[in-house]
Amino acid sequence: MAREKDTRLFIRLDLDYADHPKIIGLSDAAFRAHVTMMLYSRKYMTDGVLSGPVANRLGSQWDTDVLAELQSNDANAPSLLRREDGSYELHGFADMQETRAEIDARTARNRANGAKGGRPKKPKETQSVTGSGGDSGAQTKAETETETDREVAKATSTRTARGSRIDPQWMPSREDIAAIAEQCPGLDTQTEHRSFVDYWISVAGAKGVKLDWSATWRNWMRRKFEERGGMAVRQGGPKPTAGDRARAIADEFRKEGL
Incomplete structure (x- = not known):
């Protein structure tokens, strides 16, 4: 049976909201008032602005002066700001919630x-x-946010099927590193990896989009190895085994945070 779409509206609160220095010191009444104001603004799409009568009505649900408390919980950026026209503004509302536009x-x-x-x-x-x-x-x-999430997931799936540009933090897998260590002994893989990422970041247009960055990386390394005559770079000492080369390259990547 198909699941019915949730048509309710939602606000966004990060997991650190209750522990934020501006919020944790609020009274229970001021805490509830702040959340209630955010819910009201999101529901009626006021972009975090509350008229004076609305703010007073929401704040009057409790005995304490929650409006004054919310206007003084931080010296530079209190949770609630009083505007010149007598209305109020929730600080940072547009940073977390969708605006009307x-x-x-x-x-x-x-x-x-x-x-x-x-x-x-x-x-x-x-x-x-x-x-x-x-x-x-x-x-x-x-x-609803659920519908938005579906659209984002669909767009991500489409981009993946069509390939993607390289992430500056992209790294080859351990299997790729071991394979190149075996096939290209002596190649300075760490230096070549930096050149590989820098090159593909700079390539504009469709040419810079690849379906399989692992395969592209392996081909790059093999080509660089061939360009250098397929000769080991390291000189002197006993010839390392394939396992030694794979472990050494992996250690280099870990040391550099790659």
């Missing part, structure tokens, strides 16, 4: 995708309900 832009993109057949049509019951109110009511509400 972002919601409108995402909704417009989703509608455009739907017009192109990129999204399944809604059941008739849903269309009749949302369509009756024009652009008000359910249509003006932001879509």
Whole structure:
């Protein structure tokens, strides 16, 4: 049985919210008031701005003066700011929550995708309900975070199937390192790895997109080995075994944090 989509709206709170120096010292009433204000602003898409009457109504649910407490819990960036026009602003709201402009832009993109057949049509019951109110009511509400996550996952899957550009922190696997140590004895793999990453970061356009960076890395190393005549770089001493070379290269990568 298909799972029904959760149509509720959500706010984002990082896991350190309750332990933040500005929050941990608040009274229980001020803590609840701050969360309630964020919920209100997200629900009605006010971008963290609350009118004076609304802020006073939300704050008057408790005996303590929570508005004053939220305006004084930090010397430089208190949780609540009083504006010149008498309204209030939740500090940093737009850094964590979607703004009205972002919601409108995402909704417009989703509608455009739907017009192109990129999204399944809604059941008739849903269309009749949302369509009756024009652009008000359910249509003006932001879509849920769950739906956004699905879109991000779909886009990531598409990018993966088409290849990707190299991550500056990309590293070969232990198996790749061992294979090159066996096939290209004496090659300075650590130096070549840096050159490999720098080169592909600088390549513009589709040429810099690869489906398999591991295979690209191995081919690079083999080519560099051949360009140097296939000769070992190290001079003197007993010839190391394949196992010795693999362990040495792996140690070099670990020392450099690669």
